[in-house]
Amino acid sequence: MTRLTEALGLAGALALTAALMGPADAADLPRRAAPPPAFTPVPVFTWTGFYAGVNAGAGFGGGGGTFTDATYGTVTEGSRDAAFVGGGQIGYNYQFTPGSGFVIGAEADIQGTTFGRSRSGLVGTTTFTDVGPSLDWFGTVRGRLGYAFDRFLVYGTGGFAYGGGSTASNTSYYTGTLPGTFRTGWTAGGGVEYAITERLSARIEALYVSLDRDGGSGGLVYDAATNAYYGLGKPKADFGVVRAGLNYRFSTD
Numbered sequence: 001m002t003r004l005t006e007a008l009g010l011a012g013a014l015a016l017t018a019a020l021m022g023p024a025d026a027a028d029l030p031r032r033a034a035p036p037p038a039f040t041p042v043p044v045f046t047w048t049g050f051y052a053g054v055n056a057g058a059g060f061g062g063g064g065g066t067f068t069d070a071t072y073g074t075v076t077e078g079s080r081d082a083a084f085v086g087g088g089q090i091g092y093n094y095q096f097t098p099g100s101g102f103v104i105g106a107e108a109d110i111q112g113t114t115f116g117r118s119r120s121g122l123v124g125t126t127t128f129t130d131v132g133p134s135l136d137w138f139g140t141v142r143g144r145l146g147y148a149f150d151r152f153l154v155y156g157t158g159g160f161a162y163g164g165g166s167t168a169s170n171t172s173y174y175t176g177t178l179p180g181t182f183r184t185g186w187t188a189g190g191g192v193e194y195a196i197t198e199r200l201s202a203r204i205e206a207l208y209v210s211l212d213r214d215g216g217s218g219g220l221v222y223d224a225a226t227n228a229y230y231g232l233g234k235p236k237a238d239f240g241v242v243r244a245g246l247n248y249r250f251s252t253d
Contacts, residue, residue, distance in 0.1 A: 044098040044099045045098065045099065045150055045151050045195060045198070046095045046098040046099075047093045047094075047095045047103050047148055047153060047195070048093055048094050048095045048098075049092070049093060049249045049250065049251040050090075050091075050092050050249070050250045050251050051090070051091055051092070051093070051201075051247045051248060051249040051250065052088070052089065052090040052091075052247065052248060052250070053088065053089055053090075053245050053246050053247035053248060054086075054087070054088050054089075054245060054246055055086065055087060055088070055089060055109070055111075055205070055243045055244065055245030055246075056084075056085070056086040056243060056244065056245075057084075057085050057086070057241060057242050057243025057244060058082055058083065058084065058085060058241070058242055058243070059082065059083045059084075059085040059113055059115060059239050059240065059241045060082050060239060060240045060241075060242075061082075061083075061115070061119075061237075061238075061239045065077055065234060067233075067234065069123070069219050069220045069231065070219055071219055071220065072123050072219075072220050072222070072229065073123070073124075074123070075121060075122070075123050075128050075220065075229075075231070075233075076121045076122045076123075076128075077119045077120075077121040077128070077130070077233050077234065078119050078120055078121045078122075083113050083114045083115040084113070084114045085111050085112070085113050085241050085243060086111065086112055086243075087109055087110050087111035087112055087139075088109065088110060089107055089108065089109035089245065089247070090107070090108055090109075091105055091106055091107030091108065091144070092105055092106055092107075093105035093144070095148055099148075099150055100147075100148055100149050100150060101147070101148060102145070102146070102147055102148075103144070103145070103146045103147065103148050103153060103155065104143075104144065104145055104146075105143070105144040105146075106141075106142070106143055106144065107140075107141075107142050107144055107157070108139070108140065108141045108142075109139055109140055110137070110139040111137060111138050111139060111241075112136070112137050113135060113136060113137060113138065115134065115135045115136070115239075119233050119234075121233070123220065123229045126222075126227065126228065126229060127227070127228040127229065128220070128228070128229045128230075128231065129168075129170060129173075129228055129229070129230050129231075130168075130231065130232065130233035131168045131170060131171045131173070131174045131178065131230050131231065131232065132168070132178070132179055132213060132216065132232050132233055133164070133165045133166060133167050133168065133178075133179065133180075133181040134165035134166055134168065135163055135164075135165045135183075135211070135237055136164065136165040136166060137163060137164060137165070138161060138162065138163030138164075138209060138211065139161070139162055139163065140159060140160065140161045140162075140187045140207070140209070141159050141160045142157045142158055142159035142160070142187065143157065143158065143159055144156070144157045145157075151194060151195040152192070152193075152194055152195075153192065153193040153194070153195075153201075154190075154191075154192050155190060155191060155192075155193070156188075156189070156190040157188070157189055157190060157191070157205075157207075158186070158187060158188035158189070159186070159187060160184070160185075160186065160187075161184070161185045161186055161187040161209050161210070161211060162182070162183065162184045162185070162211070163182075163183050163185075163209075163211050163237070164181045164182045164183065165181055166181065167181060170230065173221060173223045173226070173228075173230040174218070174221050174230045174231065175218065175221050176216070176217055176218015176219065176221070176231070176232070177215065177216055177217045177218055178216055178232075179213045179214050179215045179216030179232065180214035180215055180216075181214075182214055183211040183212060183213060183214055183237065184211065184212060184214075185209065185210045185211035185212050185236070185237075186209075186210055187207050187208065187209045187210070188207070188208055189205060189206045189207035189208055189241075190205070190206065191203050191204055191205030191206065192204055193247070198249075199248055199249045200246065200247070200248055200249075201246070201247045201249070202244070202245070202246055202247075203244070203245050203246075203247065204242075204243075204244050204245075205241075205242075205243055205244075205245065206240065206241065206242050206243075207240065207241045207243075208238075208239075208240050208241075209237075209238070209239055209240070209241060210236055210237070210238045211236065211237040211238075212235060212236055213232075213234075213235045213236065213237070216232050216235075217232075218231070218232070219231065
């Protein structure tokens, strides 16, 4: 009887031990749940990099003005018509903080124009013709400063401008000194640009350009055969440009 009691006690102790150890052993078994997905950060857009592109738009000359000739009096110049402007640009941007932040850069462009001949006008009721060179092309070298809202960039720009053209066909009527065909000056403006992809962006830009005439002197000359005055108009070519463009970014560093 004693042995039976001992055996029953031992069996009970073993059963209790097994019951207590069961949950612990189950907890030690390897889990079969799927591991959490790996974290992949979303790329942050930056405007940093070299780029090149093309543009096209319109140029608008300033309104007509007046100047005084020592011999013939007041000369009223006509307005320059609107013209097509198109060309290409190349530049570099650097963004301080990717995503949103300040962007600095530099850009150079070259443009062809259809401004054609210089302005004509009137001396009283008689025709006046400006025999100064035409403006057939111009270019700029500018700095840029802007702020990026991710893929949207707002910027201001300004710097050096230059341009040139050809000599008028009616210069034989003029006895004074003709100016050179090359001009220099300044430009300023601004624009907005949107990155369509990581590489391609589109923009709209407006510039004001002021070019000084290179030399030239002499008053008006009246030609009786053509019943017209010939001379040099304003010493500056001032005009505005509104253009749209596409840029391709070659690098992002």
